Amino acid sequence: MSDTDHFVEFERVQKSYDGEVLVVKDLNLAMPKGEFLTMLGPSGSGKTTCLMMLAGFETATHGDIRIGGRSINHIPPHKRGIGMVFQNYALFPHMTVAENLAFPLEVRKLDKSERETKVQRALDMVQMGDFGSRRPAQLSGGQQQRVALARALVFQPELVLMDEPLGALDKQLREHMQFEITRLAHELGITTVYVTHDQTEALTMSDRVAVFDDGRIQQLDAPDVLYEEPKNSFVAGFIGENNTLVGEVVEIKSDQLCVIRLDDGEVFDAKPVNVHKVGDKTRVSIRPERVEFNKDRMTPDAHTLHAEVLEFIYMGDIFRTRLRVAGNDEFIVKTRNAPDQPRLKPGQQIEIGWMPEDCRALDA
Amino acid sequence: MSDANLTDGPITTADGTSLKKSLRLALRRQKIRALLLIAPLFLFILLTFIAPIFDMLVRSVENQSVPETIPRTIDALEAWEAGAGAPPDEQVFEAFYTDFALAVGYKTHTKLGARLNYESSGLSSLFRSTGRKVGKFDTDAYADAFVEADPAFEDPAAWATWMAGAATRQALPLTADTYDAWATMLMDTKGKLAAETEIPDFVTTALYRDLANGSRPADMPDVNVSGWEPVSLAGQFAGANKGWADPQVWAIIKTYGSSYTPGYFLNAADLQLTPEGISQRPENQRIYVRLFIRTIVLSVVITGTCILLGYPVAYLLANLPLRSANVLMILVLLPFWTSLLVRTSAWKVLLQNQGVINDVLVWIGIVADDNRLELINNATGTIIAMTHILLPFMILPLFSVMKTISPSYVRAAKSMGANDWTAFWRIYFPNSVPGIGAGSILVFILSIGYYITPELVGGTKGVFISNRIAYHISSSLNWGLAAALGTLLLVLVMALYWVYDRIVGIDNVKLGG
Numbered sequence: 001m002s003d004t005d006h007f008v009e010f011e012r013v014q015k016s017y018d019g020e021v022l023v024v025k026d027l028n029l030a031m032p033k034g035e036f037l038t039m040l041g042p043s044g045s046g047k048t049t050c051l052m053m054l055a056g057f058e059t060a061t062h063g064d065i066r067i068g069g070r071s072i073n074h075i076p077p078h079k080r081g082i083g084m085v086f087q088n089y090a091l092f093p094h095m096t097v098a099e100n101l102a103f104p105l106e107v108r109k110l111d112k113s114e115r116e117t118k119v120q121r122a123l124d125m126v127q128m129g130d131f132g133s134r135r136p137a138q139l140s141g142g143q144q145q146r147v148a149l150a151r152a153l154v155f156q157p158e159l160v161l162m163d164e165p166l167g168a169l170d171k172q173l174r175e176h177m178q179f180e181i182t183r184l185a186h187e188l189g190i191t192t193v194y195v196t197h198d199q200t201e202a203l204t205m206s207d208r209v210a211v212f213d214d215g216r217i218q219q220l221d222a223p224d225v226l227y228e229e230p231k232n233s234f235v236a237g238f239i240g241e242n243n244t245l246v247g248e249v250v251e252i253k254s255d256q257l258c259v260i261r262l263d264d265g266e267v268f269d270a271k272p273v274n275v276h277k278v279g280d281k282t283r284v285s286i287r288p289e290r291v292e293f294n295k296d297r298m299t300p301d302a303h304t305l306h307a308e309v310l311e312f313i314y315m316g317d318i319f320r321t322r323l324r325v326a327g328n329d330e331f332i333v334k335t336r337n338a339p340d341q342p343r344l345k346p347g348q349q350i351e352i353g354w355m356p357e358d359c360r361a362l363d364a
Numbered sequence: 365m366s367d368a369n370l371t372d373g374p375i376t377t378a379d380g381t382s383l384k385k386s387l388r389l390a391l392r393r394q395k396i397r398a399l400l401l402i403a404p405l406f407l408f409i410l411l412t413f414i415a416p417i418f419d420m421l422v423r424s425v426e427n428q429s430v431p432e433t434i435p436r437t438i439d440a441l442e443a444w445e446a447g448a449g450a451p452p453d454e455q456v457f458e459a460f461y462t463d464f465a466l467a468v469g470y471k472t473h474t475k476l477g478a479r480l481n482y483e484s485s486g487l488s489s490l491f492r493s494t495g496r497k498v499g500k501f502d503t504d505a506y507a508d509a510f511v512e513a514d515p516a517f518e519d520p521a522a523w524a525t526w527m528a529g530a531a532t533r534q535a536l537p538l539t540a541d542t543y544d545a546w547a548t549m550l551m552d553t554k555g556k557l558a559a560e561t562e563i564p565d566f567v568t569t570a571l572y573r574d575l576a577n578g579s580r581p582a583d584m585p586d587v588n589v590s591g592w593e594p595v596s597l598a599g600q601f602a603g604a605n606k607g608w609a610d611p612q613v614w615a616i617i618k619t620y621g622s623s624y625t626p627g628y629f630l631n632a633a634d635l636q637l638t639p640e641g642i643s644q645r646p647e648n649q650r651i652y653v654r655l656f657i658r659t660i661v662l663s664v665v666i667t668g669t670c671i672l673l674g675y676p677v678a679y680l681l682a683n684l685p686l687r688s689a690n691v692l693m694i695l696v697l698l699p700f701w702t703s704l705l706v707r708t709s710a711w712k713v714l715l716q717n718q719g720v721i722n723d724v725l726v727w728i729g730i731v732a733d734d735n736r737l738e739l740i741n742n743a744t745g746t747i748i749a750m751t752h753i754l755l756p757f758m759i760l761p762l763f764s765v766m767k768t769i770s771p772s773y774v775r776a777a778k779s780m781g782a783n784d785w786t787a788f789w790r791i792y793f794p795n796s797v798p799g800i801g802a803g804s805i806l807v808f809i810l811s812i813g814y815y816i817t818p819e820l821v822g823g824t825k826g827v828f829i830s831n832r833i834a835y836h837i838s839s840s841l842n843w844g845l846a847a848a849l850g851t852l853l854l855v856l857v858m859a860l861y862w863v864y865d866r867i868v869g870i871d872n873v874k875l876g877g
Binding site for chain 1: 770776777791
């Protein structure tokens with residue numbers, strides 16, 4: 001990817017509010033045009049600060065932020081031409097929906113007829129064509145969300161920022177809007193930076209997800225890579241459900257296979273990701289749906305661990321079984337509700353195993 | 365329709381009583397509790413606020429003292445035409461003689477003089493001086509003549525017997541009425557019995573008038589009075605004070621003879637009631653309209669300066685981090701913790717001709733020493749001091765409204781391409797208008813009735829209508845006029861409130877939240 005392909009770039013960006021603590025530590029990020037990128041992370045991880053720096057409401061303490069190759073460090077927010085959707089929509093309460101949408105066009109000095117056409121087109125785009133004369137307070141949360149989206153898009157910005165825009169909606173509406181937003185973003189070819197702390201949202205909507213923690217991007221990858229191949233234990237723990245076992249590397253056979261010994265002496269195979277030499281402490285991560293306890297489905301030579309069933313929860317489409325493995329009471333196994341699937345009973349003693357490549361030895 | 369049976373009759377509860385009735389019963393306890401909770405405050409307000417306001421409203425039109433003190437005169441004046449330019453005829457003076465003599469007995473003639481003095485100055489002294497002379501009128505000639513005709517006329521006990529007889533009372537209505545009024549007055553003021561007190565001249569005068577009119581007493585010595593020389597009461601009064609010959613005086617008494625009068629209100633609007641109708645007061649007596657206008661204009665100016673000075677402070681308060689905002693808030697509230705009188709006096713020290721501000725300006729060289737600024741005892745002083753005192757009432761509602769304006773509104777506006785000014789003017793300002801509305805209505809209504817500060821720093825050119833009201837309450841004692849002015853002020857404020865509601869809309873006023 002050549003430098004000119006990078007539409008939005010963060011280069012060695014740092015941010016501190018008080019001169020003592022860095023909220024954003026050495027952020028490097030490059031986005032091609034048209035990408036839908038999500039910044040995901042717990043609160044206080046610096047993701048919103050990054051968004052605000054991009055929008056121009058915060059200035060970077062150090063480093064360079066570029067849009068289309070041009071440094072925007074010294075461009076005030078109103079000249080950046082970035083559309084933005086806020087967490088609480090920030091619809092102007094004293095204006096009607098149409099006036100809200102016309103505002104960005106008005107400050108751009110478009111004439112009235114052109115404004116009206118664009119406003120109507122934007123409202124139609126979010127299926128709100130008949131609501132132009134309403135006040136924001138007369139709309140439901142979902143409708144306000146659509147209007148906020150239309151307002152951010154009405155002046156046809158190339159870059160749109162969204163700051164947890166679906167946080168206030170109920171689950172069903174949220175899922176619907178997730179689909180709407182991605183559809184619009186792709187149809188219009190807009191580059192989108194989306195901030196959320198909801199990992200499902202991040203995984204379902206994005207082209208790439210940047211997982212933030214402690215002021216750094218911990219991993220920046222496509223959703224499937226992020227889920228299946230987390231690079232460190234934070235990402236593994238933050239994205240999706242995850243079982244963790246703590247142990248030590250006893251042998252590295254290749255870059256695909258190593259042997260881990262747990263604290264209680266049990267031994268099994270894993271894929272070395274963040275371990276480099278024998279003796280390294282490691283946290284091993286296995287997704288609950290990749291754990292197998294049916295001997296017939298395991299490779300014959302696979303290492304197995306002893307487990308005791310603590311709880312069996314029937315969840316409809318899946319079964320969720322809680323086990324005690326190597327002293328860990330929170331070891332979860334998820335199995336599909338299939339006719340031949342056995343239902344484990346609490347107290348039952350079983351052997352569990354997995355494919356070595358599903359078991360990732362990460363940093364301790 | 366399928367739901368027609370629902371409208372057949374009232375919905376009932378399981379045991380058959382009407383649902384509405386059960387609901388009322390269930391809510392009654394709550395209602396009683398709520399009433400009991402507000403009762404103390406309600407009673408307090410009723411006694412200390414609503415009742416005085418009602419009393420004020422009554423006082424502003426009440427005029428009982430005139431018809432109560434001189435009822436016979438007012439009746440007799442009915443027939444008199446003020447426009448004719450001549451004093452009333454003898455009959456009026458005869459009635460007035462009785463009324464006035466009784467009033468002197470009750471010592472209410474000076475009060476009546478004071479009351480009528482509000483309408484035309486000089487009447488107070490007229491009533492007072494006449495009061496000293498009314499006992500020495502030449503009407504004692506009648507008494508002497510009656511005694512000469514029959515010595516029994518000198519005996520109070522004989523009079524008491526005569527006046528108890530129904531036939532005599534019927535035959536001599538005027539005498540009976542006057543005697544009764546005198547007897548009541550004696551009992552009320554001195555606790556004496558008429559039967560043991562010397563008969564005063566005005567009673568014998570009444571008897572003379574009855575007899576002269578041709579009445580014949582039933583069981584009292586009949587005296588032929590037709591040959592007697594009548595004493596002209598008009599002449600007696602004119603002799604006591606020339607003022608009684610002036611038709612103007614009688615015109616005022618006639619005009620203000622009713623129990624209720626619009627006179628105070630007219631006076632408060634620089635008008636007066638004359639026999640010809642309502643007219644403007646003479647140029648040199650018109651002060652209230654000017655004062656009302658000044659009060660409104662100055663209050664508007666004070667409200668305006670409060671907005672100008674308070675808005676930026678409130679904005680800062682709402683947008684600073686909590687710790688600095690708290691310090692600033694304390695500074696804003698500091699004036700509340702000092703006495704109003706102290707603050708106003710401080711302004712006196714600062715603003716006066718040889719005061720701190722002038723001294724500093726002279727020292728810097730902006731103002732010449734012999735041309736110091738007039739900052740006090742005029743409208744400027746009132747505006748400066750009152751703006752300072754009322755500023756917190758503007759800042760606090762503004763602040764609490766601004767606190768609710770999400771910073772994301774301005775951010776959103778900027779992200780859409782609005783520069784700082786446009787974002788402020790088109791987005792922030794319209795959302796802060798309810799705060800301006802609430803602050804303005806508070807400051808304006810407070811300042812329109814303000815008293816202490818204009819009194820202390822306003823001089824003559826910076827005083828408000830309230831100062832005039834206070835003057836009439838405590839100095840001139842013209843409570844009726846004070847009440848009328850107060851009522852006008854109340855009506856004015858309510859009218860302005862209504863206009864404000866029409867223009868801004870009272871729903872647009874927020875004190876926060």
